Amino acid sequence: MATTVEQYVTERAGAELGSVYGAVAAAAREIARKIRLAGLGDIYGAFGATNVQGEQQQKLDVFANDELTRILGTLPCVAAIVSEEDEGPVLFDHAGAKFAVIFDPLDGSSNIDVNVNVGTIFSVAKVSGDVVASVLVPGTEQVAAGYVVYGPSCVFVLTLGSGVASFTLDDSGEFLLSSDAMKMPTQGPYYSTNEANAATWPAAYRDYLATLIGGKLNDKAYSARYIGSLVADFHRTLLKGGVFLYPPTEKAPRGKLRLLYEARPLAMIAEQAGGAAVNGADRILDLAAEGIHDRTALIVGSQVEVEALQKTVHESIGLGAL
Numbered sequence: 024m025a026t027t028v029e030q031y032v033t034e035r036a037g038a039e040l041g042s043v044y045g046a047v048a049a050a051a052r053e054i055a056r057k058i059r060l061a062g063l064g065d066i067y068g069a070f071g072a073t074n075v076q077g078e079q080q081q082k083l084d085v086f087a088n089d090e091l092t093r094i095l096g097t098l099p100c101v102a103a104i105v106s107e108e109d110e111g112p113v114l115f116d117h118a119g120a121k122f123a124v125i126f127d128p129l130d131g132s133s134n135i136d137v138n139v140n141v142g143t144i145f146s147v148a149k150v151s152g153d154v155v156a157s158v159l160v161p162g163t164e165q166v167a168a169g170y171v172v173y174g175p176s177c178v179f180v181l182t183l184g185s186g187v188a189s190f191t192l193d194d195s196g197e198f199l200l201s202s203d204a205m206k207m208p209t210q211g212p213y214y215s216t217n218e219a220n221a222a223t224w225p226a227a228y229r230d231y232l233a234t235l236i237g238g239k240l241n242d243k244a245y246s247a248r249y250i251g252s253l254v255a256d257f258h259r260t261l262l263k264g265g266v267f268l269y270p271p272t273e274k275a276p277r278g279k280l281r282l283l284y285e286a287r288p289l290a291m292i293a294e295q296a297g298g299a300a301v302n303g304a305d306r307i308l309d310l311a312a313e314g315i316h317d318r319t320a321l322i323v324g325s326q327v328e329v330e331a332l333q334k335t336v337h338e339s340i341g342l343g344a345l
């Protein structure tokens with residue numbers, strides 16, 4: 024018998040966390056259905072409001088956020104959800120609830136209208152006392168993480184802090200185990216970045232990219248791949264190896280991506296698959312957040328590429344060798 028997401032998590036981490044993953048899977052199934060049929064309904068395009076990040080919300084952003092909030096809100100073990108789309112946490116009146124679920128309901132939303140992969144990214148934190156304080160602590164404290172990529176097939180990837188597994192949505196609406204013990208290659212064939220921003224990156228990142236393009240990192244020949252949808256770019260990096268980088272830019276000096284909703288969950292998955300994730304100088308999972316919507320630079324992928332980048336950044340700011 025094939026294993027579902029909820030069964031897999033329940034067997035390894037107990038029924039409460041299993042129910043959280045079961046709820047995310049249920050919401051993802053509805054989101055996947057909505058995306059699959061988007062062209063047939065009035066679901067493409069802008070919702071007509073901006074989110075707390077000042078970005079135009081797409082109708083599917085709103086649908087995905089509502090769906091996750093609604094389903095997770097029914098679980099007695101969930102104290103709160105913290106969403107990229109909301110200004111603050113949504114608290115539930117569940118006595119003794121011990122988890123907060125932190126998510127980006129639909130990542131890569133600029134790709135929705137053109138039928139390119141988008142995704143849901145999430146992590147689970149333990150709540151003790153104040154919800155916001157509980158989620159600002161370094162990412163090493165995360166209980167678990169995962170993402171769903173809505174692509175040619177719909178895939179759910181997760182870690183419970185000990186390895187990475189993936190599940191594929193079947194025709195009956197169940198995510199079934201399709202790959203256990205996933206490992207990221209130690210060095211990739213791909214680099215993935217928005218090179219149009221390179222002119223405003225710190226020089227160390229331009230030097231690093233020149234090293235990759237010049238075949239000077241262990242004589243490896245690299246190809247470029249950039250979808251512009253983080254979940255999809257990360258998923259390829261996990262399976263094939265290489266590096267995804269979104270460095271600081273003039274427009275976003277602290278980086279564009281969100282520490283809580285994007286960088287931390289993917290960093291945990293990358294590390295659990297044998298890869299690494301840094302913000303340039305420091306390991307992503309060691310960073311505490313100042314606010315729930317903090318942004319960060321993100322360099323994530325195979326060990327060889329991420330370590331080489333970190334070394335280049337350390338040298339450029341005079342920290343010397345690692």
Ligand code: FDP
Nearest residue numbers: 130131132133134217251252253254
């Ligand atoms: P989007 O703006 O479409 O929502 O975090 C948001 C994100 O997409 C990531 O999914 C993606 O990796 C990145 O931004 C793309 O940014 P650029 O368009 O600046 O390359």
